[in-house]
Every structure is written in structure tokens, then in C-alpha cells.
Amino acid sequence: MLLLIDAGNTRIKWALVDTNQAPQLGEWAQFGSISHQEFADEATPWSGFVVQRAVVSNVAGSALRTQLAESLQRQNIPVEWLVSQAACAGIKNQYRDPTQLGCDRFATAIAAHALFPDQAFIVATCGTATTIDAVTAEGIFIGGMIAPGLKLMAQSLAQNTAQLPSVLASASMTAHFANYTEAAIVSGCLAAQAGAIELAVRNFSAMPDLNTAMPPLCIVSGGAAKYIIPSLGIPHRSVDNLVLIGLQVIASC
Ligand SMILES: Nc1ncnc2c1ncn2[C@@H]1O[C@H](COP(=O)(O)OP(=O)(O)O)[C@@H](O)[C@H]1O
Ligand SMILES: CC(C)(COP(=O)(O)O)[C@@H](O)C(=O)NCCC(=O)O
Numbered sequence: 091m092l093l094l095i096d097a098g099n100t101r102i103k104w105a106l107v108d109t110n111q112a113p114q115l116g117e118w119a120q121f122g123s124i125s126h127q128e129f130a131d132e133a134t135p136w137s138g139f140v141v142q143r144a145v146v147s148n149v150a151g152s153a154l155r156t157q158l159a160e161s162l163q164r165q166n167i168p169v170e171w172l173v174s175q176a177a178c179a180g181i182k183n184q185y186r187d188p189t190q191l192g193c194d195r196f197a198t199a200i201a202a203h204a205l206f207p208d209q210a211f212i213v214a215t216c217g218t219a220t221t222i223d224a225v226t227a228e229g230i231f232i233g234g235m236i237a238p239g240l241k242l243m244a245q246s247l248a249q250n251t252a253q254l255p256s257v258l259a260s261a262s263m264t265a266h267f268a269n270y271t272e273a274a275i276v277s278g279c280l281a282a283q284a285g286a287i288e289l290a291v292r293n294f295s296a297m298p299d300l301n302t303a304m305p306p307l308c309i310v311s312g313g314a315a316k317y318i319i320p321s322l323g324i325p326h327r328s329v330d331n332l333v334l335i336g337l338q339v340i341a342s343c
């Protein structure tokens with residue numbers, strides 16, 4: 091089995107790929123996610139399987155990297171740590187320093203380019219942070235935007251004001267003119283998230299040298315996507331676990 095791990099700043103997503111079955115992208119034998127705390131408490135849901143190698147995207151810092159390295163070493167699983175590069179799997183990374191690009195964003199772009207070849211797209215990953223990245227039909231990663239994630243936005247209001255409570259979104263809530271505080275907070279955060287995504291698509295569509303007749307796709311992923319999508323007023327595709335799909339592409343290179 092090939093183990094794919096996407097260690098984000100809130101959750102660790104994982105998937106097991108049975109490479110003997112020549113699976114399609116996203117066709118996994120097992121997959122799931124655990125919190126950092128669950129992982130710290132020794133939860134390794136992949137440990138019941140025979141794993142030949144692991145490919146890991148870690149953007150959650152060196153302490154988690156050490157925990158992951160030690161855990162995988164205890165299980166005798168060799169690890170390949172993803173580092174963003176200038177080019178890989180059809181993506182040309184135009185970050186000023188290519189290695190500075192979050193490897194989760196790099197893997198996400200690789201995944202979306204593999205799933206939607208010859209398509210320009212904006213890919214929004216709504217996680218701890220919300221990243222919104224632009225990739226041309228030729229696979230050029232132009233660059234992107236980083237904003238606080240939905241939960242971070244709402245928490246920052248609660249932590250930095252005297253009267254605002256801590257609230258979480260629910261999938262039934264959308265950005266609207268709310269008439270009570272909790273809904274007004276969620277609405278404002280949803281409007282900021284959805285508005286940023288819509289602005290990115292609008293601006294990317296207006297770029298003169300996109301040289302494609304097709305308008306860019308809008309692809310949305312990440313743990314908070316289900317809360318933000320109902321407020322999106324533009325055509326979009328919801329695709330989960332793009333980082334893991336990107337790791338699956340990279341592992342097969
Ligand atoms: N009920 C909720 N309300 C708002 N945001 C939520 C809620 N549940 C999950 N989230 C969002 O999903 C994020 C986790 O999604 P994930 O893509 O796994 O993040 P990461 O990759 O940064 O670890 C949380 O940080 C939070 O922003
Ligand atoms: C922006 C991120 C924190 C997003 O991580 P996540 O929200 O998935 O935990 C991560 O992509 C990152 O650490 N990037 C490095 C800086 C950059 O991409 O420019």
C-alpha cells in the first residue's frame with residue numbers, strides 16, 4: 091500500500107492506495123482524517139495495513155513533522171516529504187522562490203490540473219487558512235492569495251472584541267443581512283470567504299493573456315468548503331481531498 095498524508099494546521103488527512111490495483115485518482119482503499127490531538131494520542135489509523143512507502147505534505151510545522159517522522163519510522167515506513175519545486179506533474183510554479191509555496195497548495199494545483207487538464211482554474215482551499223490560487227490551462231501556477239480560514243475569522247472577532255461571542259458556521263447558513271449577532275458574524279465571515287473567491291475568479295477571467303476561450307473553473311476544497319459553498323454566487327466544482335489526490339499524482343511520477 092502507498093500511504094498519502096496531508097498534514098494541515100487543523101487536521102491530518104490520510105489515504106491508502108492499493109497500487110496493485112492501478113487505481114484511478116481519488117480511488118483509495120481507506121481514507122480519513124484525525125486531529126493533531128488524536129495523532130498525538132498515538133492514533134495512526136493506517137497502522138493495520140502493510141505500507142511500502144508514504145508521501146507526505148506537511149504545512150503544520152516542524153514539531154508535527156518530527157511526530158510524523160518518528161511514528162512512520164516506528165512502523166518501518168519510508169517517507170518522502172513533499173517540497174514545492176519549480177515544476178512537477180505539469181505544473182510550472184511561478185512563485186518567486188518556488189520552495190516557499192506551501193506544499194499543500196502545490197499538491198492541490200497538481201491535483202486540479204490532473205483532474206481538469208487544459209482548463210484554467212481558480213482553486214480555493216478552505217482550511218485553517220483559505221488559499222485561493224490561479225493556474226492557467228497550460229499548468230502555470232501564477233500565484234495566489236492567503237486569508238484567515240472561516241473559523242479563524244469568526245474566532246478573531248470573539249477574541250478581539252468585548253461583546254462578540256464565539257460562533258461556528260453551520261451548513262444551513264449563508265451570507266445575508268442578519269438580524270441577530272451570531273448570524274451577523276457568520277454572515278460577515280461567509281461573505282468575506284465567498285467574496286474573495288468570486289473576486290479571484292472575476293479578476294482571473296479578466297486577465298488578457300489567459301488565451302483560452304473557456305472561462306476559468308472555480309474549484310473549492312477543504313474542511314470549511316461545505317459552509318462557504320452555499321454563499322458562492324458563481325459556478326463552481328466542489329472536490330474534496332485535492333492535496334491527497336496531488337500526492338497520488340506525484341507518487342506515480
Ligand atoms: N463548524 C465549522 N465552522 C467553521 N469552520 C469550520 C467548521 N468545521 C470545520 N471548519 C473549518 O475546517 C478547517 C479544517 O479543514 P481542513 O481542510 O482539514 O484544514 P487544514 O487543512 O488547515 O488542517 C477548520 O480549521 C475550520 O476552518
Ligand atoms: C497557507 C497555508 C498555511 C495553508 O495551510 P492550511 O490552511 O491547509 O493548514 C500553507 O499553505 C502554508 O503554510 N503556506 C506557506 C506559505 C505560502 O504558501 O506562501
Ligand SMILES: [K+]
Binds near residue numbers: 217
Ligand atoms: K489544507
